[in-house]
Amino acid sequence: MKVTLINTSDAGGGAPAACMRLLRALQAKQVDVRMDVQEKKTDEPRVTSVVSKLAAGINFLAERLPFIWFRAKDKSVRFAFSIADSGTDISNAVDVADADILHLHWTNGGFLSADNIKQLFATGKPVVWTLHDMWAFTGGCHYSGDCNHFENECGDCWMLRNPETNDLSHKGWTRKAGMYAAAKNIVFVTCSNWLAGVARTSALLKEFRIEAIPNPIDTTVFAPKGKAWLRNKWGIDSDSQIILFGAANILDRRKGITYLVQALHDLKKNYPDTEKVEIVIFGKNKTFDVGSLPFKAYELNMIDTEEEMAEVYNLADVYVTSAIEDNLPNTVMEALSCGIPVVAFNTGGIPDMVDHLKNGYLAEFKSSADLAKGINLILNSMEKAVFAANAREKVTTSFTGDIVATKYISLYNSILKK
Numbered sequence: 001m002k003v004t005l006i007n008t009s010d011a012g013g014g015a016p017a018a019c020m021r022l023l024r025a026l027q028a029k030q031v032d033v034r035m036d037v038q039e040k041k042t043d044e045p046r047v048t049s050v051v052s053k054l055a056a057g058i059n060f061l062a063e064r065l066p067f068i069w070f071r072a073k074d075k076s077v078r079f080a081f082s083i084a085d086s087g088t089d090i091s092n093a094v095d096v097a098d099a100d101i102l103h104l105h106w107t108n109g110g111f112l113s114a115d116n117i118k119q120l121f122a123t124g125k126p127v128v129w130t131l132h133d134m135w136a137f138t139g140g141c142h143y144s145g146d147c148n149h150f151e152n153e154c155g156d157c158w159m160l161r162n163p164e165t166n167d168l169s170h171k172g173w174t175r176k177a178g179m180y181a182a183a184k185n186i187v188f189v190t191c192s193n194w195l196a197g198v199a200r201t202s203a204l205l206k207e208f209r210i211e212a213i214p215n216p217i218d219t220t221v222f223a224p225k226g227k228a229w230l231r232n233k234w235g236i237d238s239d240s241q242i243i244l245f246g247a248a249n250i251l252d253r254r255k256g257i258t259y260l261v262q263a264l265h266d267l268k269k270n271y272p273d274t275e276k277v278e279i280v281i282f283g284k285n286k287t288f289d290v291g292s293l294p295f296k297a298y299e300l301n302m303i304d305t306e307e308e309m310a311e312v313y314n315l316a317d318v319y320v321t322s323a324i325e326d327n328l329p330n331t332v333m334e335a336l337s338c339g340i341p342v343v344a345f346n347t348g349g350i351p352d353m354v355d356h357l358k359n360g361y362l363a364e365f366k367s368s369a370d371l372a373k374g375i376n377l378i379l380n381s382m383e384k385a386v387f388a389a390n391a392r393e394k395v396t397t398s399f400t401g402d403i404v405a406t407k408y409i410s411l412y413n414s415i416l417k418k
Contacts, residue, residue, distance in 0.1 A: 001412060003033045004099035005118075005390065006090070007010055008111040011041040013248055014330050015106035015132040018191070018215035021042070022408070025216045025401030029409060034095040038088070038111040050093045051111065059110030062086040070161070071168055076253050077159040081140045083172060087113035101412050104129040108142075116174075118179045125416040127186040128408075130213075131195060133327060136176075136188070137202035139169030142323040143254055150202045176204055187415055189213050189408075192327035192349025211411060215328055216404035221306050222337035224388070225314040233247055236298065236315055239276060241379050243295075244316035244340070246282035246331060247323075256345070257288065260322035262368035263375065268294040269377045270369075282312055313338040318378040320344070324366060328352060336360075337395040339388040343374040353399075359390040 003026065007019040019035065023046060026033040033046065038056050040049040051059075063086040068078050068258055087110060102125050107117065121127065133142040139154030141147075157169035186208045190196040195276055196212040199205050231238050243264075247255045268274055271297070277298040281290060290297040303309045313319065319335035321344045328349040333341050336353060342360035344350045354360040361374030381387060381395075397403075 001031060001416070002098055002100045003031055003103055003412065004095040004101070004196045005033065005035040005103045005105060006036055006096075006107060006112075007035065007105040008107055008109045009039040009041055010035060010044060010047045012038050013106075016041075017330055018132065019105045019130075020047075021216045021218060022404065023047075024218070025405035026408065028237070029399060029405045029407070031409065032347050034099075036090060036093055036095050038109065048093075048095060050090045050095075050113060051088045055088060056110060059086040059088065061110075063110045067168075073159050073161050079254070081143055081157075081159050081169075081398035082108040082135060082142065083140055083168065084108060084112070084114045084117075084175075086110050087116040089116050089119050091116075091119040096120070096123070096125075099125060100416060101125065102127045106132045108135065114175045116315065116317075118182050121179070121182040121184070121186070125173075127183065128189060128411060128415070129186060130189045130191065131199065131327075132191060134195070134198065137199055137204040139171070139176075141169070145325065148201075154204055154323075156347075172335035173204070180204060180208075183208075185415055187211060187411060189411070191215050192352050194347075194349045194352070195327050199326075213407045213411070214399050214404060215330065215333070216401040217330075217333050217337055217395060217399050218306070219337050219400055220341050221397075222313070222334045224312045224339035224392060225311065227314055230311050230314050234298075234311070234315055236278070236280070237276075240278045241274075241276045241279055242280055242316045242318075243375060244280045244282075244313065244319045244335070245321070246312075247321075248283055250281065250283045250285050251288055254323055254325040256322035256324040257324075259324070259345075259366060259368045259371060260320060261292065263320075263322065265294050266372035267375055270372065273380070277379070280312065280315055282309075309334065310338060313340050316340050316382075318343055318375060320371070320375060321350070322371060323348070323350070326350060333395060333399055336391040337399075338376070339392045341384075341387040341391050345371070345373060353394065355390070355394065359387060359394050373417075 009016045035047045038051045041106045059217050135142045138150045154173035155161045155165045155170035160254050193212045277295045282300040313335050319340045320340045326348040346362040356362040363370035
C-alpha cells in the first residue's frame, strides 16, 4: 500500500505537526508513505516539495492580497478565509502518480486551488481527506463562528466587507459543489467528534462518508519529566504555581485570550492564596502586553522543537486554553501527554480529550468566572497526582501513533476494496 499525504507544509502549525506525526506513525506500521508539500521546512527524507519557491510565493500573494485589500471585513479575518483560486496542479507529481491512496490534509495558503483538488479527484485514485478545520465544507471560512450558512448554501458572509447573497462565500461554495461532483471514492475524516457532527450537517458533505479519527502524538517525546530540574533550567522558581498558556498565535480570534485575561483577574480577586501563581506564555505575540496580567509572567515566544515544547509543558501545574473555536488542539493533547491537567471551555473537540474533573476541568462556554474556578481547583487540588495520571492515561489509551495509524490503515483498506 502506497500512501501520499498532501499538506501545505511539514512544520509551522497544528496541521503540519499532525500530518508529520501521522507520517511517522504510518512508517512505524510499515506503510509505504510519502508526503508532498508546497514548502518543506524539515529534513525528513520522505517529504518532497512539489512547488518551486517562486511559484509558491506568487500563488500565496495572488490568493491572499486581493482578499486582504478588497474583501476582508477587517484585519481579524485576514487569514480566517481562504478563496483557493490560486495554486499548483500536482496531479502528475511522482508521489501522486505512484500512490494507491491520496491523503489530503490542509492545502490552503496558495498550495492547491479548488480546481487543483478537482484534478486530484480526476486521477481516479481513492482519496482520504482529513479536515483540520471547516474549510472543506464552507464558502471559504476556516471556522464559521455563529454562522450556519454552510448547512444550505453560503452567502451573506459575516467575514466579508460587502456581504450579499451572491458574494465571495457563495461563489466559493458553488465552486466546491462542482469540485465534489468529480469525487467518486472519497472519505472525509475529522480529527474530533465535534467536527464530524458539524460536517454531517453541511450541504456539501452530507452525502459522503465521514469518519472521526484523532491526530496521533508521540508519547515518548511528550511525556512526564522532572519538574524541579526543568524549572531550574528555564529559570522558574520551583515553589511557584505555574499556569501555562500558548498557541501558534496567541492573538488569534479563536484562542479567546480576552477570556483568559479576565479569568486570571477573577482568580486574583476571588480566590485566596494566589501569591505563588505565575504565568508562562508561549507562541507568536505581536502586540499583547503581558504586563496587563495580574501575575508575574514569563514570555517564551515561539518554541522550535518538540523536545523543548515537552519541557515547557512539564514546567506547568495546569495548562489553560481559552479557545472558543477549535477542532482537536495539539496543545491540549501535548499537555495531557506530559501529565499536565487541562482547563478549557467545553467547546469543539476539546471534550474528546478533557474529561471533566478527571484529567482537567471543562468550564462553561465563554465564562471567565468558571474558567478561573477550574484553574483554582486544579492548582489547589489534594489529588494532583491522580489528575496527572489520568491525563497521561487518556493519551496513552486513545491517541498514540500506533492506535491512530491502525485506524487509518483500516480505513485505507476499506476504500481500496471498492
